[in-house]
Amino acid sequence: DVKVTQSSRYLVKRTGEKVFLECVQDMDHENMFWYRQDPGLGLRLIYFSYDVKMKEKGDIPEGYSVSREKKERFSLILESASTNQTSMYLCASSFNFEQYFGPGTRLTVT
Amino acid sequence: GENVEQHPSTLSVQEGDSAVIKCTYSDSASNYFPWYKQELGKRPQLIIDIRSNVGEKKDQRIAVTLNKTAKHFSLHITETQPEDSAVYFCAASIQYSSASKIIFGSGTRLSIRP
Secondary structure (H helix, E strand, O other): OOOEEEOOOEEEEOOOOOEEEEEEEOOOOOEEEEEEEEOOOEEEEEEEEEEOOEEEEOOOOOOEEEEEEEOOEEEEEEOOOOHHHOEEEEEEEEEOOEEEEOOOEEEEEO | OOOEEEEOOEEEEEOOOOEEEEEEEOOOOOOEEEEEEEOOOOOOEEEEEEEOOOOEEEEOOEEEEEEOOOOEEEEEEOOOOHHHOEEEEEEEEEEEOOEEEEEEOOOEEEEEEO
16 A cells, blocks of 8 residues: 655644745555645646656746655655745655655745 | 646536546647545545556546547546545656656646435
């Protein structure tokens, strides 16, 4: 059974703080993804990675960066958090097209 | 880039009736179309998918149809039950450099009335 975990379920940060969201998968998947989920907007792709140290921009990369130093771990970084980054963040890994999602991190930026 | 539009945004049906959710996509190179279900407070999970070489696929009470010419695909749920209440996302996958990325629709909140 695929397991994707995220470092926090809930997070509250102040404007301007640097924020790290971590995602770990245990199935040796090569592809990993970060999405944000907002009501009425669905799941929007921020960044994805198809191999260690490789990354590609998704549809809304502005204000975010990522790091993939190990195959099982994919980190999302908010360099300077802003209130419009308050959202639910979902990580996923994929194999043979199927996406396996983590439980999500609800981030509030005040 | 690829764009996926999903309708309706909300849908309420009587228990036992059928529900249909429709999606259109923009990139004719898309070749994989999954549907995800997200129950309240839970993570999205794949419920059914279809590839571009197939026009229809069924799994018990759910079915998906694909019209490549028109670039649209639909999810059909028959004999709806309370546990079908959830948000449903369609998606289209496009190959991108060394990986494929999936573009999701905006979601449909399905409510089943008892």
